Amino acid sequence: MLDYVVIGGAQSGLAMAYHLKIMKKKFIVVDGEKEIGASWLNRWDSLKLFTPTEYNHLPGLKFNAKKAHYPSKFEVANYFKLYVKKFNIPVQLDTLVTSVRKTENGFYVTHKDGEIETKNVVIATGPFHTPYTPPCHTKISGTINQIHSNYYKGLYQLQDGDVLVVGGGDSGYQILNEVSKDTSRTVYFSGDTKVKSLPHQFLGKTLWWWFTKIGFLSYNKYSWIGRKINSSTQPIIGTDVKEILSRENVIPGGRTKDAMNEEIVFETKSISTIKNIIWATGYRPNFKWIEGLELDADSYPKNFRGVSNIKGLFFIGLPWMYTRGSATLGGVSKDASYLANLISKEA
Numbered sequence: 001m002l003d004y005v006v007i008g009g010a011q012s013g014l015a016m017a018y019h020l021k022i023m024k025k026k027f028i029v030v031d032g033e034k035e036i037g038a039s040w041l042n043r044w045d046s047l048k049l050f051t052p053t054e055y056n057h058l059p060g061l062k063f064n065a066k067k068a069h070y071p072s073k074f075e076v077a078n079y080f081k082l083y084v085k086k087f088n089i090p091v092q093l094d095t096l097v098t099s100v101r102k103t104e105n106g107f108y109v110t111h112k113d114g115e116i117e118t119k120n121v122v123i124a125t126g127p128f129h130t131p132y133t134p135p136c137h138t139k140i141s142g143t144i145n146q147i148h149s150n151y152y153k154g155l156y157q158l159q160d161g162d163v164l165v166v167g168g169g170d171s172g173y174q175i176l177n178e179v180s181k182d183t184s185r186t187v188y189f190s191g192d193t194k195v196k197s198l199p200h201q202f203l204g205k206t207l208w209w210w211f212t213k214i215g216f217l218s219y220n221k222y223s224w225i226g227r228k229i230n231s232s233t234q235p236i237i238g239t240d241v242k243e244i245l246s247r248e249n250v251i252p253g254g255r256t257k258d259a260m261n262e263e264i265v266f267e268t269k270s271i272s273t274i275k276n277i278i279w280a281t282g283y284r285p286n287f288k289w290i291e292g293l294e295l296d297a298d299s300y301p302k303n304f305r306g307v308s309n310i311k312g313l314f315f316i317g318l319p320w321m322y323t324r325g326s327a328t329l330g331g332v333s334k335d336a337s338y339l340a341n342l343i344s345k346e347a
């Protein structure tokens with residue numbers, strides 16, 4: 001029987017694996033994808049991180065790029081591959097876990113080809129499970145090309161004609177930026193146009209340098225200031241929202257309220273010329289495959305710093321698991337070392 005199975009082999013799972021390796025635990029990392037770094041590679045091609053090199057280090061190995069450089073998704077995937085190689089992390093790919101169930105002595109981790117027995121489990125399956133698209137998308141004509149941002153790769157996926165980008169988060173604005181550079185298209189935008197955006201550089205330092213300096217990434221969610229940051233609208237980072245919205249071919253329409261065949265109904269108008277819709281409307285979590293797990297009102301696991309209600313079952317990489325940094329490349333290390341410390345005391 002293994003000591004640990006880590007489910008998910010991206011940044012969070014690898015950061016945890018690093019510590020398990022140091023502690024000489026008998027473990028394996030399993031991942032449903034066929035390639036290390038797939039969760040990044042699956043994102044759109046022009047994606048650039050909003051965190052510069054020096055804030056992307058996982059424990060034990062620095063992200064190898066110039067300081068103040070904003071890496072591409074390909075650089076992140078290569079970094080993960082190097083990480084696995086350097087620490088000789090046992091990763092079993094193409095192993096999608098379908099259930100985790102507690103037994104008297106540990107857990108059964110069931111995947112598409114069999115079952116693994118282990119004393120403990122670390123869930124590192126990330127914050128993005130089921131792409132969410134507003135229900136009105138089912139009423140839209142099949143002649144309109146609809147893509148969730150999860151599957152958007154680049155302009156080549158679009159058919160000729162106008163585009164609608166829905167969603168005013170980092171993904172929505174980055175995609176709006178890319179699509180509206182093609183000035184032959186009118187691009188409608190449905191999302192918050194009042195959201196604050198922050199530049200990558202400020203007074204000669206990177207934004208992340210300032211965030212670290214003021215402790216923005218370290219306030220925990222149980223503190224007054226942490227709660228305040230968590231509940232406020234997050235600024236868009238490194239994308240100039242005002243400049244994009246001022247482009248001649250970008251037309252904000254307010255919220256998307258409804259749709260019927262070719263007609264898309266916004267707060268401010270109805271449009272029938274749209275030929276492509278990109279839904280950057282987020283994700284819903286899915287942890288239903290873990291038997292006996294208590295979930296909170298947002299369907300995330302109840303936990304304290306990764307310790308769940310089930311003995312021997314841990315989490316890493318959840319959004320705001322402890323701080324704003326918990327679900328970032330550079331921030332996951334702290335949570336991983338906290339859990340490692342806890343595990344080493346229990347052993």
Ligand SMILES: Cc1cc2nc3c(=O)[nH]c(=O)nc-3n(C[C@H](O)[C@H](O)[C@H](O)COP(=O)(O)OP(=O)(O)OC[C@H]3O[C@@H](n4cnc5c(N)ncnc54)[C@H](O)[C@@H]3O)c2cc1C
Nearest residue numbers: 008010011012031032039049050051097125126317328329
């Ligand atoms: C568009 C975008 C841009 C971002 N930019 C930045 C940035 O600039 N800087 C930064 O620090 N953070 C950024 N983030 C946030 C964060 O770093 C990522 O979301 C990160 O991918 C989360 O890492 P993770 O390891 O927790 O989960 P994921 O990367 O989501 O990986 C989860 C892994 O678990 C596997 N898995 C899932 N379910 C199962 C299962 N049932 N069985 C087996 N395997 C499974 C998946 O295949 C995947 O490999 C960005 C996020 C997005 C969406």
